[in-house]
Every structure is written in structure tokens, then in C-alpha cells.
Amino acid sequence: MSVFSNLSRRKFLVTAGASAAGAVLLKGCTSPSPTASSNSPSAAAPSPVAAGDAPETTKAVLGYIPILEAAPLVVAKEKGFFAKYGMADVEVVKQANWAGARDNVVIGTQGGGIDGGQWQMPMPHLISEGVITNGNKVPMAVLMQLNTQGNGIAIAGMHQGKQLGLKINDPEYIKGFQAANGRRFKAAHTFPNVNQDFWIRYWFAAGGVDPDKDIELLAVPSAETVQGMRNGTMDAFSTGDPWPYRIINEKIGFMSALTAEIWPYHPEEYLAMRADWVEANPKATKAIIKAIMEAQQWCDKPENREELATLVAQRQYFNAPKPVVLSPLKGTYEMGDGKATISDVNKSPLYWKDPNGNSISYPYKSHDLWFLTESMRWGFHKNALTDFDAAKKLVDRVNREDLWREAAKEAGFTADIPKETSRGVETFFDGVKFDPENPQAYLDSLKIKAA
Structure with missing residues (x-):
């Protein structure tokens, strides 16, 4: 019952x-x-x-x-x-x-x-x-x-090689970031206390990092977050498609995990x-x-995904290049940082x-x-x-x-x-x-x- x-x-x-x-x-x-x-x-x-x-x-x-x-x-x-x-x-x-x-x-x-x-x-x-x-x-x-x-955890390129994947193998790297770099490890989402905040909190906590004590976690608009990842002032970002494609394609950073891996069919x-x-x-x-x-x-329907990308990419909707939305719709995610490319439509939106x-x-x-x-x-x-x-x-x-x-x-x-x-x-x-x-x-x- x-x-x-x-x-x-x-x-x-x-x-x-x-x-x-x-x-x-x-x-x-x-x-x-x-x-x-x-x-x-x-x-x-x-x-x-x-x-x-x-x-x-x-x-x-x-x-x-x-x-x-x-x-x-x-x-x-x-x-x-x-x-x-x-x-x-x-x-x-x-x-x-x-x-x-x-x-x-x-x-x-x-x-x-x-x-x-x-x-x-x-x-x-x-x-x-x-x-x-x-x-x-x-x-x-x-x-x-x-x-x-259709979401994931993006990490700035400066952290390549630090074993920040689905599992955080070295949580002390994040916890000790301030002592080593003069500032706390900074992560962001687009609105507080909702989906994207929860996804990155869950990922950090599962890896032994307290998102309220060990890092700086804040709400920041997507464009500002990505710019921060470019200039070295932002370390992680809980983001939705098509941002993961852009982050990899523009060599801003890499993907530590997809939410499809954190909680399948969430x-x-x-x-x-x-x-x-x-x-x-x-x-x-x-x-x-x-x-x-x-x-x-x-x-x-798989046969409609190409047209779906065309529809949403239009200027009046997403105003994005078609490949930026087609790749995740096909379940193709370049993860970066030496991780294998994910090619699985069941991990797509x-x-x-x-x-x-x-x-x-x-x-x-x-x-x-x-x-x-x-x-x-x-x-x-x-x-x-x-x-x-x-x-x-x-x-x-x-x-x-x-x-x-x-x-x-x-x-x-x-x-x-x-x-x-x-x-x-x-x-x-x-x-x-x-x-x-x-x-x-x-x-x-x-x-x-x-x-």
C-alpha cells in the first residue's frame, strides 16, 4: 500500500x-x-x-x-x-x-x-x-x-589527471585544495536546493566530500560558470545538456560523471x-x-532524433548549433580526461x-x-x-x-x-x-x- x-x-x-x-x-x-x-x-x-x-x-x-x-x-x-x-x-x-x-x-x-x-x-x-x-x-x-x-558533473581542465570520475578516488585533493592553492574548491549549479544542486551534492558526498564544509558551492548562471572554468576560478559545474558537449568541444574541461551513471533513469x-x-x-x-x-x-523514437535536434536548435528555441544537441540525443558523450567515450542511447535524455x-x-x-x-x-x-x-x-x-x-x-x-x-x-x-x-x-x- x-x-x-x-x-x-x-x-x-x-x-x-x-x-x-x-x-x-x-x-x-x-x-x-x-x-x-x-x-x-x-x-x-x-x-x-x-x-x-x-x-x-x-x-x-x-x-x-x-x-x-x-x-x-x-x-x-x-x-x-x-x-x-x-x-x-x-x-x-x-x-x-x-x-x-x-x-x-x-x-x-x-x-x-x-x-x-x-x-x-x-x-x-x-x-x-x-x-x-x-x-x-x-x-x-x-x-x-x-x-x-541529460545532466552531468563537469570539471575544469586544470583538474585533469586527479581521478575525478564517477568515484572520487582522492577526496583529500578537493578537501586540501585551499591549503595548496589559496582558495577553496569552487562548484556551482544553476538554482539552489533543486535538481542540479542535488546531483552535485550527491556526487560529492558519495565521494567523501562534504559540500557544505569542504568546498564552496553556489548558484551561478551557466555562462558565468563556464567562463569561470575557462579562467581558472571555477572548478566544477552541475549542468544539463547541451552544456557537456560545449564544455568538452571547446576544451574547457571534462565530464566526471553523467547523472545517468549516478542514478539510472532518475x-x-x-x-x-x-x-x-x-x-x-x-x-x-x-x-x-x-x-x-x-x-x-x-x-x-530513434528515427526522430535527427529532426528533434533540428527543431530545438532553431534560433527561437535553443539557438544552438545542431551538433551540440544531436550528440547527447544520440547518447554520445565525449567524457575527456582519458575516459572512454560513452555511446549509449539509454544514457541520453x-x-x-x-x-x-x-x-x-x-x-x-x-x-x-x-x-x-x-x-x-x-x-x-x-x-x-x-x-x-x-x-x-x-x-x-x-x-x-x-x-x-x-x-x-x-x-x-x-x-x-x-x-x-x-x-x-x-x-x-x-x-x-x-x-x-x-x-x-x-x-x-x-x-x-x-x-
Whole structure:
């Protein structure tokens, strides 16, 4: 039996308290979305929307960050899947950074922001609780997982030959870096207390390095981090595709590990929307989910990966050279520092199902609980995450896997609906296990932690 209770759903009434000046400023974080490709065969396909079951609105504004986690949003727009399900006016809008996306969802579309979009986890939970929004609680609804994998730990070139691989063979090299070099070993991620922060923390801690005591760990924009790696002031970076390709190709550094090695088929980034929008537009919400489901299935077909790279590389989306996105989509990673090249599509970003037959798209509640448990491990958000009961209740409030199930049934994807809200026991590269039925045992097993 699942650890998660079946809490009754409540209606959310939320107002966004933002000034007009703030709205104008935040609109600068976005760029207009292109229309679906006119030559897309999906765009001309007949709509499966039954008479009398049309979405309450055809419009929604979804934010994204130009990394491969966002590919299903781009594909749903470009291939006409949003239009197919009656959501012809969905905008897919680039965000300048994660802080901009957070601020834009707080003000909502009425203030010139967004209705939802792509998120690192557990940002939707933290926004719901007002933890990262200055106490302004904006209830969110987690609707689906967008992808798995597609991240890694990059190391500056000056550290070649220091045995910084999946396993840190000489943790004393990092711990003693200040004594030998006059500054602490410096590592970065793109936003605090979420996915990329957790990946690099887990890697350091598994290697015997305390990320809170032995190094300097901070949030830095990707471009600044890479420049720091070039000039010798930044040592490590938790990053998503296509940055690993650029770091190797431009001889900035090497990859110590991929997150596909740290935790195969791990939960990565998610689609979440304002709960008030979801409650007001349940049919439109499911239409969006169905469209992205089809996009995820399209993305995972090997014969489509070349076209996928072409679509996302466009100027209005990632504005990147096609090889930069095609290489990781094919599962080809030059690791550098004498490491063997990885050539395995199962280590690439995946979007619909993993090789074990598990759903990637479905938002398992057990994964939400891991993110909140990891938050507790590092002492984050003590007022909001007082214990596991509070964490589970927060998951039940935010995670709308019920809408995913309804959408899958209506779209005919019944064979891919998980039986449980938990994926079961998860195993990491260092042998540590996370059992969602007993998260305390996971915390107790960890040697390095703040909790």
C-alpha cells in the first residue's frame, strides 16, 4: 500500500500580488513563441476532441529553459500536438533563467507572466509553500515528468589527471585544495536546493566530500560558470545538456560523471502549472498533458532524433548549433580526461519509457518524496519540511498524478499507466537505496548530511 494518502482535492483561489512595474520587468525574461510548422503532418491531423468536450480555453503560456529537458514542449508546439487536442493557442516561451520563471509564474499571465511550464524539482512544492517566493504562496500542480537523465558533473581542465570520475578516488585533493592553492574548491549549479544542486551534492558526498564544509558551492548562471572554468576560478559545474558537449568541444574541461551513471533513469524535470489555472481549466489541462505525452513518444523514437535536434536548435528555441544537441540525443558523450567515450542511447535524455518498462512521463509520488527527503538531508526549508508526514502531505497537495492517469486513459495510452504511485526502491551508484516506504532509513544510511 502506498505511503501517500488519497487526500481530497480542494479548489485553489490564488491572487498574484505584483506591481505593474514588476510585470513589465519580468516580461523582459521571455521571448515570443513561434507557430507550429506548417509542413507538420501532425498539425493537419483530425482532432480527437469529442463534441461537447472541448477545452475551456485554447490558450496557455508555458515557460521553458533552453536545455533538452524542454524538448517535449517544443515538439508539442512544432509538430501540432497542442493544436490536435484543441489547444491551438498555447505559447511556449523562453525564460531567461530559473529565477525569472519562478517570478513569472507568481504574477501569472494576468501580470504578463506564465501559467506554468518546465521546472526543476521540487520548485513547484516550494512555490506552493511560499518558500522561494518571499512567503507568497502560489499553489502549483505537478502534472507530469518531462524527461530523465541529460545532466552531468563537469570539471575544469586544470583538474585533469586527479581521478575525478564517477568515484572520487582522492577526496583529500578537493578537501586540501585551499591549503595548496589559496582558495577553496569552487562548484556551482544553476538554482539552489533543486535538481542540479542535488546531483552535485550527491556526487560529492558519495565521494567523501562534504559540500557544505569542504568546498564552496553556489548558484551561478551557466555562462558565468563556464567562463569561470575557462579562467581558472571555477572548478566544477552541475549542468544539463547541451552544456557537456560545449564544455568538452571547446576544451574547457571534462565530464566526471553523467547523472545517468549516478542514478539510472532518475526523475529530472517536470511540467507544473498554477493550481488555480488547473482547477479553472481541467479539460484544457488534460489536453496539454495529452499533447506532451504524444510529443514524448515522438521524441523517444530513434528515427526522430535527427529532426528533434533540428527543431530545438532553431534560433527561437535553443539557438544552438545542431551538433551540440544531436550528440547527447544520440547518447554520445565525449567524457575527456582519458575516459572512454560513452555511446549509449539509454544514457541520453529519455522522455516516455525507460528500458525497464517504467513510465518516464508519469509523475511518481515516490520521486517527489525523494526530492523533499533530500531537502531534509541538507537542512533546507526546515519550517516547511518539519517531518516526513508534512512532506507526504505536501506531495499529495501538489502532485496531480490523477490528471495524468485520466489524460492517458482518454488518449488511449492505457498500456502505459503505472499501477502504483511509487516506482519502488531506488538504487544509486554507491549502493545507497531509497525506499519511499521508509525514507528515514535512507537518511540514516547517509554518512554526510546536515540533518
